[in-house]
Amino acid sequence: MTRHQWTKEELAARRKRSIAIALVLVALMILFYITTIVRLGGNVADRTF
Amino acid sequence: MSDSSIDIEVCAGGSSFGNFAAxxxxxxxxxxxxxxxxxxxxxxxxxxxxxxxxxxxxxxxxxxxxxxxxxxxxxxxxxxxxxxxxxxxxxxxxxxxxxxxxxxxxxxxxxxxxxxxxxxxxxxxxxxxxxxxxxxxxxxxxxxxxxxxxxxxxxxxxxxxxxxxxxxxxxxxxxxxxxxDLVSLSLFLIIFMWTPPHFWALALFRTSDYQRAGIPMMPVVAGPDETRRQILIYALAIVPVTLSPFLLGFAGWFYLVAGLALSTAFAWFAWRVYVDREGGVAERSARKLFGYSIVFLFSVFAVLLIEHVASRLPVAFAG
Incomplete structure (x- = not known):
């Protein structure tokens, strides 16, 4: 086993990847939310009790 | 991991692509x-x-x-x-x-x-x-x-x-x-028949690359002349295949005319590849076919799209 020392460039790249993953997760959250609304559509208004 | 180091296992032959990449x-x-x-x-x-x-x-x-x-x-x-x-x-x-x-x-x-x-x-x-x-x-x-x-x-x-x-x-x-259904399969068939001449045209002017990598592309295995013959056969077959959405009653006359022109041009470029076999002219013909094949596929699908959207416009405005 050897220990890898992260360089500044590698840390910067890792930070950018983390930000990209976070943005994708937020986008997916919004996407699923809107899709739920779209798929429910008028069914909410038409629902029976 | 909060610190700026990571434990990695370095084993012989573990990665054939250089040192650890972070x-x-x-x-x-x-x-x-x-x-x-x-x-x-x-x-x-x-x-x-x-x-x-x-x-x-x-x-x-x-x-x-x-x-x-x-x-x-x-x-x-x-x-x-x-x-x-x-x-x-x-x-x-x-x-x-x-x-x-x-x-x-x-x-x-x-x-x-x-x-x-x-x-x-x-x-x-x-x-x-x-x-x-x-x-x-x-x-x-x-x-x-x-x-x-x-x-x-x-x-x-x-x-x-x-x-x-x-x-x-x-x-x-x-x-x-x-x-x-049959119509979606006709769209499948257009791309399916387009793929071999598209990639073989590329392989004709990149033969040495494929040879070096040991990939048995047609020009490497059967030679450039046989590849040219097969390109021409596929290019000729593309003409009726391109028209299949019309023949199935799905596309209209605009598609028929445009599809016929585009696929005939495809066959023409393939014919040039078949005829031009020596030196720089041969490579230029292969490059032209490769370039045109991309234009061809985009255009055929664009024509189908335009015709479909145009045919819906009167309905949309009437509605």
Whole structure:
């Protein structure tokens, strides 16, 4: 086993990847939310009790 | 991991691509998705979604396209993972993230797998499972049947493997209808028949690359003359295949005229490749066919799209 020392460039790249993953997760959250609304559509208004 | 170090196992032969890479940039991961190939996939799938009978909510249609794009990108990442050893031997592919050592093979594999599963599940849950099943099969076909099996074993690799690239409009169509029918198969057939002359034209002026990598492309195995003959046969077959949406009663006269002109031009470029066999002229003809083949495919699907949208306009305005 050897220990890898992260360089500044590698840390910067890792930070950018983390930000990209976070943005994708937020986008997916919004996407699923809107899709739920779209798929429910008028069914909410038409629902029976 | 909060500190700036990481424990890694260094084992002999563990990675054949240089030293440990601490992960590529976001651009490297994007490059794993083969964005240029993806653009053709998205466009043909988009046409499949728009021209399919019935309707789909625009938001769900956009999601279907997103899933198809991500699925295509995922299979590209899996392809780059598996082919890294031969990619680094070819000029065209040596700078890809894995052979260049910017992304570890294992990272490309897990990235591709994650996107494959994610795109299929998302398409199934949010759109429909018929389309999701087709997308899963497309990814499997490209990554396993083509990349792992056919590519290195037979000169018919891109003939059969071309099916993977031909599926997107069928998946797009199935996203709307939930099924596969004759017309969507005719769209499949256009891309399927287009693939061999497209890649063989490329292989004609990149033969040395494929030779070095040991990939049994047609010019390497059967020679350039046989490749030219086969290109011509496929190009001639493309003419009736391009017209098949019209013959099936799906496309109109505008498509018939444009499709006939585009496919005849395709056959003409293939004929030039067949005739020009020596020196710079031969390479120029192959390059021209390769360039035109891309224009051809975009144009055929664009014409189908334009005709379909134009035919709906009077209905939309009347409504």
């Amino acid at each position: 992960g590529g940039s976001v651009a490297d991961y994007f490059a794993l998705l083969k964005p240029r190939v993806m653009s053709l996939v998205v466009f043909t799938a988009f046409v499949g979604v728009v021209v399919a009978p019935g309707g789909i909510h625009p938001w769900l249609g956009a999601i279907a396209l997103l899933c198809i794009a991500v699925g295509a990108g995922a299979s590209g990442a899996l392809n780059m993972w598996y082919d890294a050893d031969i990619d680094r031997l070819m000029r065209r592919t040596a700078s890809r993230p894995v052979p260049a050592g910017r992304v570890q093979p294992g990272e490309a594999l897990s990235f591709g797998m994650m996107l494959s599963v994610g795109s299929v599940l998302m398409l199934g849950v949010l759109v429909n499972w018929a389309a999701a099943g087709l997308l899963a099969f497309t990814i499997f076909f490209y990554a396993v049947i083509y990349t792992m099996w056919l590519k290195r074993s037979t000169p018919q690799n891109i003939v059969i493997g071309g099916a993977a690239g031909a599926f997107p409009p069928v998946v797009g169509w199935a996203s709307v209808t939930g099924s596969v």
